[in-house]
Every structure is written in structure tokens, then in C-alpha cells.
Amino acid sequence: MPNRPAPTDPFDLVVFGGTGDLTYRKLLPALYHREPVGHICEDARIIAVSRRQLTDEEYREWAGKAICEHVKDVDQDALGRFLKRIQYVSVDVAQNTGWEALEEKLAGREDVIRAFYLSVSPDFFGPICSALGEHNLVTEKSRVTIEKPIGKDGTSAHEVNETVGSVFKEHQIFRIDHYLGKETVQNLMALRFANVLFEPLWNSAHIDHVQITVAETLGVESRAGYYDTAGALRDMVQNHLLQLLCLVAMEAPESMAPDSVRDEKLKVLKALRRMTPEMVERNTVRGQYRSGASAGGAVRGYLEELGNDTSTTETFVAAKVDIANWRWANVPFYLRTGKRLASRVSEITIQFKDVPHSIFLPDAGRIAANKLVIRLQPDEGVKMQVMIKDPGPGSMRLREVPLDMTFAEAFNARHPDAYERLIMDMIRGNQTLFMRRDEVEAAWAWIDPILSHWSHVKESPKPYTSGTWGPSSSIALIERDGRTWHDESD
Ligand code: BG6
Numbered sequence: 001m002p003n004r005p006a007p008t009d010p011f012d013l014v015v016f017g018g019t020g021d022l023t024y025r026k027l028l029p030a031l032y033h034r035e036p037v038g039h040i041c042e043d044a045r046i047i048a049v050s051r052r053q054l055t056d057e058e059y060r061e062w063a064g065k066a067i068c069e070h071v072k073d074v075d076q077d078a079l080g081r082f083l084k085r086i087q088y089v090s091v092d093v094a095q096n097t098g099w100e101a102l103e104e105k106l107a108g109r110e111d112v113i114r115a116f117y118l119s120v121s122p123d124f125f126g127p128i129c130s131a132l133g134e135h136n137l138v139t140e141k142s143r144v145t146i147e148k149p150i151g152k153d154g155t156s157a158h159e160v161n162e163t164v165g166s167v168f169k170e171h172q173i174f175r176i177d178h179y180l181g182k183e184t185v186q187n188l189m190a191l192r193f194a195n196v197l198f199e200p201l202w203n204s205a206h207i208d209h210v211q212i213t214v215a216e217t218l219g220v221e222s223r224a225g226y227y228d229t230a231g232a233l234r235d236m237v238q239n240h241l242l243q244l245l246c247l248v249a250m251e252a253p254e255s256m257a258p259d260s261v262r263d264e265k266l267k268v269l270k271a272l273r274r275m276t277p278e279m280v281e282r283n284t285v286r287g288q289y290r291s292g293a294s295a296g297g298a299v300r301g302y303l304e305e306l307g308n309d310t311s312t313t314e315t316f317v318a319a320k321v322d323i324a325n326w327r328w329a330n331v332p333f334y335l336r337t338g339k340r341l342a343s344r345v346s347e348i349t350i351q352f353k354d355v356p357h358s359i360f361l362p363d364a365g366r367i368a369a370n371k372l373v374i375r376l377q378p379d380e381g382v383k384m385q386v387m388i389k390d391p392g393p394g395s396m397r398l399r400e401v402p403l404d405m406t407f408a409e410a411f412n413a414r415h416p417d418a419y420e421r422l423i424m425d426m427i428r429g430n431q432t433l434f435m436r437r438d439e440v441e442a443a444w445a446w447i448d449p450i451l452s453h454w455s456h457v458k459e460s461p462k463p464y465t466s467g468t469w470g471p472s473s474s475i476a477l478i479e480r481d482g483r484t485w486h487d488e489s490d
């Protein structure tokens with residue numbers, strides 16, 4: 001039986017950036033999905049805010065289009081109910097006008113949950129929070145969600161946190177990292193902490209190394225303007241990849257309570273070995289895609305997409321990361337992420353050590369070390385590579401086979417989008433899957449020396465052809481340690 005969640009308490013969800021791309025592609029479809037299952041209580045409103053002058057009806061039409069484009073099998077009754085919840089208010093944040101209309105809209109509902117979602121450029125986080133404060137729109141039951149990037153380095157992240165923190169208390173601030181809302185990412189916690197099997201092996205005595213790959217086939221497309229100021233290290237590694245690393249590496253929290261989990265993640269971030277300039281040279285690789293073939297067609301290179309042939313922004317990063325603590329001493333974590341790679345795949349590979357001694361004759365074949373592959377997307381699942389005896393008569397021959405648990409086959413259930421869970425958690429006030437201020441700042445403290453060395457040496461990223469696995473130096477990064485990137489087709 002599918003899990004039917006209890007309805008939320010009454011709420012007003014105010015979405016700044018109401019006509020933006022994220023709202024269209026992710027937020028509206030995610031919210032709609034919670035309607036037919038009865039997760040959104042009757043007395044809940046969604047108030048979209050943006051600069052444009054639109055009527056409620058015009059906005060609802062746009063929202064309906066977003067949902068029909070991004071949701072399979074839309075239930076028309078549920079869609080009708082959902083659209084009725086939506087209202088639209090025009091506020092020009094840059095000009096600081098229109099706030100009275102929002103005040104009016106929210107008046108008289110001070111006792112219901114008031115959730116602000118800032119799906120806008122981070123430059124507006126400060127002005128929006130200050131205006132919400134000045135107009136007395138922040139109530140006891142208010143909370144605010146901010147999207148990454150939170151800053152572009154440690155100093156600017158600190159400033160963003162200070163500004164938002166001057167209006168909202170930390171327990172009201174929800175810093176979203178949508179990777180934490182992915183079903184399989186949470187499954188990682190279930191796998192580690194709801195089984196007794198893995199914990200005794202989960203350390204440097206038994207694990208050789210860990211790989212985390214988040215590969216995309218898409219290029220930067222319409223986001224080139226933002227992306228060129230960020231690059232893969234800020235866009236993906238500072239948040240998504242480091243969060244995944246934390247979930248693999250952290251100690252068992254005392255409970256799923258937000259601060260128990262976040263305290264443990266913070267310890268991992270603090271234990272990341274800071275890179276000296278020499279280590280950055282040796283242990284990181286940055287690349288930039290050139291034209292090639294990707295996702296079934298010819299594609300342009302990054303510089304052509306951007307229309308600027310001098311950009312040195314990286315669209316690919318690989319790094320060898322050390323965690324300086326007892327559990328992970330001498331167990332490198334290899335991270336890699338990039339755009340326009342050979343396939344879209346996000347996975348974590350836990351590579352165990354070789355058996356200490358083989359009792360088999362050499363002609364039994366090679367004993368491959370065990371490997372646990374946690375596939376986050378697509379085809380979510382967990383695969384454990386084990387050795388077995390090749391069935392049949394004759395001499396003993398060994399064979400590597402996967403114990404395969406592909407979730408789509410195991411559970412005939414739709415995987416909710418990360419935003420569905422995260423928005424509902426935010427409404428309920430559960431911060432477990434959101435980043436705390438000190439986590440964000442600790443992640444930057446590790447990233448900053450890399451950024452600083454890269455900007456100091458002023459070298460261009462290594463070019464790679466679209467549709468490949470990145471620059472050859474990324475392969476060299478792992479192979480010089482006698483290891484290889486996990487390849488599904490191996
Ligand atoms: C976003 C990045 O946070 O994550 C994008 O800004 C990236 O550049 C995206 O494409 C990847 O998310 P997903 O869920 O498609 O893996």
C-alpha cells in the first residue's frame with residue numbers, strides 16, 4: 001500500500017520567483033503531486049510573487065501548463081483543486097515596491113504556517129528578507145527556504161547567512177540541497193543505519209576507496225550566464241557532492257533529529273584535509289567541454305554556447321579527497337562531476353579491499369574485490385558485486401556477479417521528486433534534510449583554497465570532447481593510485 005501521509009497544518013506558501021524556471025519545472029509540479037494524495041490540507045494557499053503584472057487567472061493558467069508539461073497522468077479534479085489554492089501578487093524587489101499588496105494578502109493569517117520560498121538570484125536574498133522584516137511579515141510560524149548558491153566563497157556565504165539570520169532564526173532557515181531530498185540518497189542512510197551488515201566493514205580496515213560520480217549529459221544551455229560565474233566546483237561539489245560524501249562518511253547520528261544528523265555531517269566537513277597549493281595541483285582536475293556528440297546529437301562546446309572564447313570556467317571537476325579521521329585514514333574519496341559527459345549517472349561506489357589470501361588455484365580466475373554500488377539516478381538501486389563459484393562441473397572457477405536490487409523492479413512505486421519531500425518537510429518544520437549554517441560555511445572552508453589556487457595560477461581548464469568521461473587527466477588522477485573509475489559496463 002502506498003504511504004498516505006497525514007495532511008499538513010494550514011499554511012501560506014509564498015514563492016518569490018513565482019514566474020521563474022525552477023517554479024515552472026520543479027516547484028509547481030512537486031506541489032501538485034501532494035494534492036491527489038491528500039497531503040496538502042484544505043486551508044492551504046500558495047502565493048506566487050514576481051515582478052510581472054498578472055491576474056490570479058493568468059497565473060493559474062501558466063501554472064496549469066507547467067503541471068501538464070511536467071507531470072504524467074494529471075488528475076483533472078486534483079488539478080482544479082490545486083489551482084484554486086494559488087494566488088498571485090506582483091512585488092518588484094529591485095524597486096522595493098508592491099509589498100503592501102503582499103501584506104494585504106497575508107493579513108489575518110498570522111497564526112498559520114507562513115513559509116517563504118526564495119527561488120530568486122541570491123543577490124535578492126538580503127533585500128527580500130529585510131523587506132519581509134520591515135513590513136512585519138515574519139511571524140513566529142514563519143520559515144524561509146533559500147536555494148543554492150549560498151555565496152560564491154566562504155566570505156560571501158557568511159554575509160548571506162548574516163543577512164538572512166538577521167531576520168529569521170536558524171530554526172526558521174531551510175537551506176535546500178535538493179540532492180538530500182532524493183529517494184536513494186535517503187536510502188543511503190537506511191542502508192547504513194538500518195542494517196547491521198555494513199557497519200563493521202565501513203572503515204579503513206575493509207574499504208579501499210570510495211568514488212562519487214555525478215555525471216550529466218546536458219550542457220549549460222540557458223543557464224550559461226549564472227554558470228559562468230560559478231563553475232562545477234561551486235555549482236556541484238561545494239554542495240551536492242560534499243553532502244553525499246558526508247552521508248557516506250559520517251558516524252551514526254544518535255537519531256534522525258535534525259541536529260543529530262547535521263552535527264555528524266559537520267564533523268566530516270571539518271575533517272576534510274585542506275589542500276595546499278601543491279595538493280590542489282596534484283589532486284584536482286578541471287575541464288571544460290568542447291563540441292562533440294552527446295545525448296544522441298552533435299552539440300556545441302561550452303565557449304560557443306557562452307559566446308565568449310576567453311572563459312576559464314570549469315564544467316568538469318575531479319578531485320581526490322582525504323578525510324583526516326580514524327575511520328577514513330588512507331581511504332581516498334574520488335569525486336567527479338561534469339556536464340556533457342558520456343552518460344547521465346549519479347552513483348556512489350564503495351570499493352572494498354582484496355581478500356587477504358586466496359585459497360584457490362590460479363586457474364580459478366581472479367578474485368575481484370567486493371564493490372557496493374549505490375545508484376542514485378537513473379535506475380535507482382543498490383548493487384553488491386560478490387564472487388561466486390561458476391556453476392557446473394569441472395574444476396573450481398570463480399565468477400563475479402551482482403546482487404542487484406533495482407528499486408523500480410523491486411517496488412512498483414513512483415519515486416517522488418526531491419522537491420516534493422523537501423517542500424513538505426519545510427512546511428512541517430523538519431530540518432533534517434536541510435543544511436545548517438555551519439555546514440555551509442565548513443564546506444566553503446574546504447573549497448576556498450582550491451578556488452584560490454586555481455585563480456592564482458590562471459591556467460585554462462583541460463578541454464574534453466562532449467560525450468566523453470572528461471579530460472584524460474581525470475583518468476590519470478585515479479589510475480596513478482592503481483585504481484580505476486567504476487564503469488557500469490565493466
Ligand atoms: C543543480 C545544478 O543544483 O543540480 C545544476 O545547479 C545541475 O547545474 C543540477 O544540472 C543537477 O541536478 P539533478 O537532480 O538533475 O541531478
